Amino acid sequence: TQLLEQSPQFLSIQEGENLTVYCNSSSVFSSLQWYRQEPGEGPVLLVTVVTGGEVKKLKRLTFQFGDARKDSSLHITAAQPGDTGLYLCAGLRTYKYIFGTGTRLKVLA
Amino acid sequence: NAGVTQTPKFQVLKTGQSMTLQCAQDMNHEYMSWYRQDPGMGLRLIHYSVGAGITDQGEVPNGYNVSRSTTEDFPLRLLSAAPSQTSVYFCASTTLDRSVGYTFGSGTRLTVV
Numbered sequence: 001t002q003l004l005e006q007s008p009q010f011l012s013i014q015e016g017e018n019l020t021v022y023c024n025s026s027s028v029f030s031s032l033q034w035y036r037q038e039p040g041e042g043p044v045l046l047v048t049v050v051t052g053g054e055v056k057k058l059k060r061l062t063f064q065f066g067d068a069r070k071d072s073s074l075h076i077t078a079a080q081p082g083d084t085g086l087y088l089c090a091g092l093r094t095y096k097y098i099f100g101t102g103t104r105l106k107v108l109a
Numbered sequence: 110n111a112g113v114t115q116t117p118k119f120q121v122l123k124t125g126q127s128m129t130l131q132c133a134q135d136m137n138h139e140y141m142s143w144y145r146q147d148p149g150m151g152l153r154l155i156h157y158s159v160g161a162g163i164t165d166q167g168e169v170p171n172g173y174n175v176s177r178s179t180t181e182d183f184p185l186r187l188l189s190a191a192p193s194q195t196s197v198y199f200c201a202s203t204t205l206d207r208s209v210g211y212t213f214g215s216g217t218r219l220t221v222v
Contacts, residue, residue: 042213
């Protein structure tokens with residue numbers, strides 16, 4: 001059973017467009033992280049959100065943790081080809097980090 | 110460079126063979142874990158450890174063993190390889206309070222034929 005569902009699974013957009021990726025669960029998490037992974041490499045941490053309703057910004061990326069700490073979103077403004085990659089959310093429950101199914105983003109120049 | 114080192118990077122096994130995937134970190138992280146990554150499945154937790162001498166099972170532990178004799182090393186052993194274990198394996202570490210997020214190794218691509 002996958003505790004964390006991400007949508008969409010795939011996304012192909014033109015440079016300059018905006019997009020939102022969603023990470024949803026029926027379970028409550030202590031915290032939630034977002035990672036980006038490039039081919040042949042391990043995931044790299046982008047952000048950690050801890051408090052329900054928390055919003056964090058990282059340049060053109062905006063992350064939000066749901067009020068009930070069951071879901072999260074990642075919004076990218078004016079996407080660039082360098083944003084291409086696999087985006088993964090990960091929720092913390094007790095000692096375990098549970099990863100989402102991933103969203104594969106391709107930004108075309 | 111400080112980080113998580115995984116070896117080997119690629120491996121082909123025959124069904125029934127055993128092998129050990131190595132993982133070492135030099136950041137003095139207490140928490141280490143092994144994940145497998147399959148298409149459309151994201152990363153699934155195999156085993157994790159919160160310190161030397163302490164290990165526990167994750168979501169998909171069957172067919173794998175781990176041990177943690179030192180803070181630095183966390184090897185993953187495949188006891189009798191099966192084609193279903195064909196995957197990319199990632200080792201990751203973080204502090205016990207998880208305040209810094211995971212640092213991942215670059216992965217081991219394993220094929221079982």
